[in-house]
Amino acid sequence: MSAFAGPSGVPPLVGIVGSQGAFGRWLARFLRERMGVQVIGRDPAGDTALSPRELVLRADVLVFSTPIRHTVAIIDGYVAAAAGDEVGKLWLDLTSIKQQPVAAMLRSRAEVAGLHPMTAPPKIETLAGRTMAVCRARVDRWENWLQHMLAELQADCVDIDPLAHDRAMALVQGLVHAGHMAQAAVLRELAPAAGGLPGLHALRTIGHDLDLTVTGRILSGNPAIYEDIQFGNPHVLPMLGCLADAVALLRAQVVDGSDDARALVRERFLQQPAAWFGSDELATRSHGFERMGYLQADLQGPRYLSVYLPQDRPGSLRGLLDVFERLGVNLASIHSSRTPDGELHFRIGLDALPVPLATLRDAVESEGIGRVVDASDSAS
16 A cells, blocks of 8 residues: 655654544554554553653654543643644644644644544444544645545545534534433433333334434443533533523423413424424425434344345345345345444345245355344244
8 A cells, every 4th residue: 555645755654642542543543554654652551652752753643532621731741742843743633622622732833633523433444424523723734645634534524613613512412412311311210110111112203212322322432422522612511501491491381381381382492493494404304304214113123134245346235135036035125234343234124034034044154145143033
């Protein structure tokens, strides 16, 4: 692999501060395998061979991939350690908040850009299908290399001012997380009397299932990340005040229970927001909701086969489908996704089976097309 050169005409050496964190490890692998550059790093969790001063001197590009609550202090420490020797280099950060980290990096003499990959480290080698906020604060000689890296990441890059980014994140992340953390607390308090999660699942709606999916994702993640987004973004507190006021108003009207209270709720919480969204946006969102409902139904179907195709090449899926055709098995649905280990697999929903599921499973694997990851015939 031929690595893309930096301003000096040779591929840069990239240093990662936080090299043992989840995103630090993912980024190091991306840089080595996708961009062909050498990567060094430092992390309190076992990667301390280089001091901050040594890392600054050796790295042409320095990336801060550190916890939100510590990022500014860490950057300030590296500014002091650099003592001006960072001039001509590029400093980046991957923090979910941009204004304060970017301002801290600007206290250095390096070129500076703030990045926010709006996803957990993905199972695949790029950020394809994900969004990346990009705050070009002071980029000149490094622009071509930075642009090349962003292109290789394959994210949907959005150029934005750090202040505008943080204001938006108070809603995109802060509001969403706050709502689901509150839901989780309410469920823990009230759901046991309603049959617990199994009882609720038996009576699920599309909206409930989607909400519970997001809540589960948050609860299964690193608590420090969600905590820091609430406490670290100064624009979250006003949002929480607005949210609290809205819930308090809704509660007060439900307590009142009068026709006037109902009319106020209808106007304030439904009609006025609907007018603000606009008919086109509402139609798009409603259609998306329906699509997610059908997708959920497919993924929760009782009869299915999940197959991993190791050779990602034209004709692989056709070969798999030939097996189903030969055995007279009709497909109800087919969806591709990633396993927890990052393998691409196809989940194939099945109609009534003319042969035992074990026969179908053996036929797929005997053809050497793929490996059956999971299977169920609980509908029979």
